[in-house]
Amino acid sequence: MNEFANLLSAFVKEKGVKIQPFARYCGYDRANMYKILKGQRNLPGREIVEKAVKYMHLLPSEEEKLWEAYEISAQGSDNYYRRKEVQKFFTEPILSSNVNITALTEGEPAKFGILNNESIPLRGGYEIDAALFRLIGEESRNKDGHLRLMIQPESNSLSSILSVHGNYACNTRIDHIVCLSSNPENVYRKKNYNLDCLRCVLPLYNYNYDYNTWYYYSKIPVQEKKFGLFPYMVLSSKYACVLTADMQKGYITAKPEILRICEEIFEECLEESKPMIRRLTDLDEQFEVTGKILKNKDQVQSFQMTPCLTPVLTEQIYEKYLKKELPGREKLIQTLYTYGEEIKRSDIQYVTSLEGIKRFLKTGIISEWPPELYDPLEMDDRIQLIKDLIFSDNGINIRILKKTVGNFDAEIYLCVSREYGILKFIVPEKQMQLHLVLEETGLLFSFFDFCENLSTEQIFSSSEEIESFLENWQLSEKVLF
Template sequence: MSTFSDVLTEYINTKNIKVFPMAKYCGLDRSTMYKLISGKRNPPPRDILKKMILFMHLTPTEAQHLEEAWNVTRIGPEIYYKRKSVENFICHFPSHFSVSPDEFIFSSKIVQHNPDSDCIALTSMQQINYFIHKMFLTEASRSSGKISLLLQPEHEFVFHLLSTLAPGDALEVQHILCLNSQDAFTEHHELINLKYLYEIFPIYMSGLNYTLWYYYDNIHSHYHNMNIFPCMILTSDSALLYTADGQSGIFYSNTAVIHMLQEIYDTYLEQCSQLFLATTFSPDNFSNVFRTVFEADETAPTFALQPEVCVTPFISESILRESFNYELPHSEEIFRNATAAFAGNMRRLTDSQTFVYFTADGLMQFAASGRTAEIPEIFYHKFTPEQRIQMLRGVEASCRDGSYRILQNPLNHIPSNLHLCIRGNIGTLIFQKFNGEVMLFTIQEYGLLETFLDYLQNMQESCFYTTEEAAAYVQDIICRLENGSLE
């Protein structure tokens, strides 16, 4: 038996399905259908699966369950759930509207008071959360506050509170977390390392001065298997050690204890690596961004997934010259680098080394607005309809040859803030913080890079419009631009 045959058998029995009529409807002989039901044959092609779903009158939930079982049996549970975790990460990536400035907790509101003892035993999650709240807000009120974390992103209160602290460079947050050295999953089949990444991203979005460090270990044995206080939070004048379930802990305000724990923390930090290298996508940092994004291995294939269509390969030197903002500092250098970068993108596209996945909504937004989130608005003036038409003709040709693909459900409405690109051994995430600042993160940890690349390289055809449909959609937009109906 297999996962697919188990689920198929369940539906056949519960819905009283006659096997021979279903085999006939699917264009199979009876013996082949019985081998599929018993698991003696590999799952059928997708078109046969769709016919089975229709014949058995499955509900959308039941159909999804059978299709998941089909995928699990076809490629194996570990690979399937790993790719499913990436899909969930992409679909639920936090937008820059997730945290409004009105929601931030401003530290000046805290009421200061000293505990009666410099060592307090805590025996509930409510008590631990109370002291975390007090520690964070007290430290955020200092002129040069610092918070050091040694814990996993499983304590939701900690990370929600951090993501709603008033941002600013005065407060520095250092965080050490443990990553599994091998793929491991939660009981809900979520890839643990990717789940942690999702949990901490709202902190980056809020604009907090936050740096994430990692080391490898067996997370479950290290954090959940008879370890007394695996979690630690340090500030300038206090320390909190507590259990992985957040139910028991000890709060310290003794100076000698805090100093000792901080020294231990600093030695741990020396043995860790940064998960991301962060760069602000601004005129002052354009050269750094250029080197990171555009000077990667020329021979390596490029995979990009983002909400809007990638138009940079089609920004000719003449279009750039007409739309460029020459009032920028270092404008000549930026213009020169941008010209080389866009020409490099076109060269890779021509060499069939580029694959770009984007949404129909993002394509329409570019056509209607003359703006692309790929390039911060400060760098250029709005593209004219004529310039847009010229660029979209390049997009249409790329849709026809399959290097540009328009996404379908469930990725047709990916968050507007997600821009994922992998070229060789360089992976980047570009996103916008709540204050409009654009950040570029270079992924330092190879396991995450490999996980994203595996997903992008193995997306199913059902995720995309056909090449003919995509090209026809772009051509329709071009016609609407030409007759002025989009202006």
């Protein structure tokens, strides 16, 4: 039996539902209803589920469980939970970290401040956190600091310690090796493990670190805790700290010969690892990576809640709104125009939201552009661009969500193929945009699959429905086309 049949049968039994009238209400005969309850028929249509919910007078929580069971049965368990995790990725804050190291200061415990050519055993989370706090704090203030981490990113204490020191760091280089699941399409404990790793490391790109992530594959859970002696290590220029997998035992040492051995081991592992994320620092790099994505023969997915307007921007728009005092303005206009023409020739499926369209119509802000490059668009141009994007016969493949996914003030933008991907984040605290390149194939698959398989319940099914909504909005805002 599938999950839906199991739960539906349980509700029927729990609520004492008579099969004959229940089947008749749902449009089935008795025999076919029994087959549905035993999972011997294909899933019924969504309208049948809605009828079942009404007939059995399900509570909101029960209805939610029934719909979840329906989706799990329709999509498959792994697909359902993976897509759910991707939606959670877009919905929950990413570039913030829950810092909880209030009990530690740089002087506690004192023995770590006087560590010289000796090794100190560590027992329990407090001693380990204190040692890491001291080690990372000293190295992050070193102008030529270099931290080497071989530890899983879901370690909350390590992430919090790095966050504490991150705003004061001197662009310290961090090389962080993590283990990803060798079966990335599957879920572990109803979570996509690789996506969870990505969610854990992303906040560290928001601090004053030269942060670099690397990965290798293994089975998840990573190691049996009792048999992997010291699988984790954190290295600075002065100290080596090695830890058990449960981060409850270990030792820290300043002995140069041990530090050298640990560095050699780390470098050997680094050679066998691959880049997980790469940060883009300028427009040229962004254009280069986007070009690689567009050259892919498969379809490209663009996911952002404010509409992507690049395929309908004209040279006249660039000329009119790019700030006059920009250095190299004419060259930038030509580059943007050429880039836009390449976008138009590409097979891209755009996903945006009605609230995002409304936001653009109200503000005139083009989300693809850094705000320092241009002035907000005038109303007439805003309206024309939305018309060109949605209603013109220009071959643009766009799907519009009824409900926004995520937060406009900290929006996440995605452009992904099966080989490359770019994630762009708005960082409101720093008033900046952060561009990251994804290269790990399992993560690319998760994002691409999510965009490709958005539920028909989430999107508007016809341009007429969209047009009707916009007409009503125009009337309410007293804006006329």
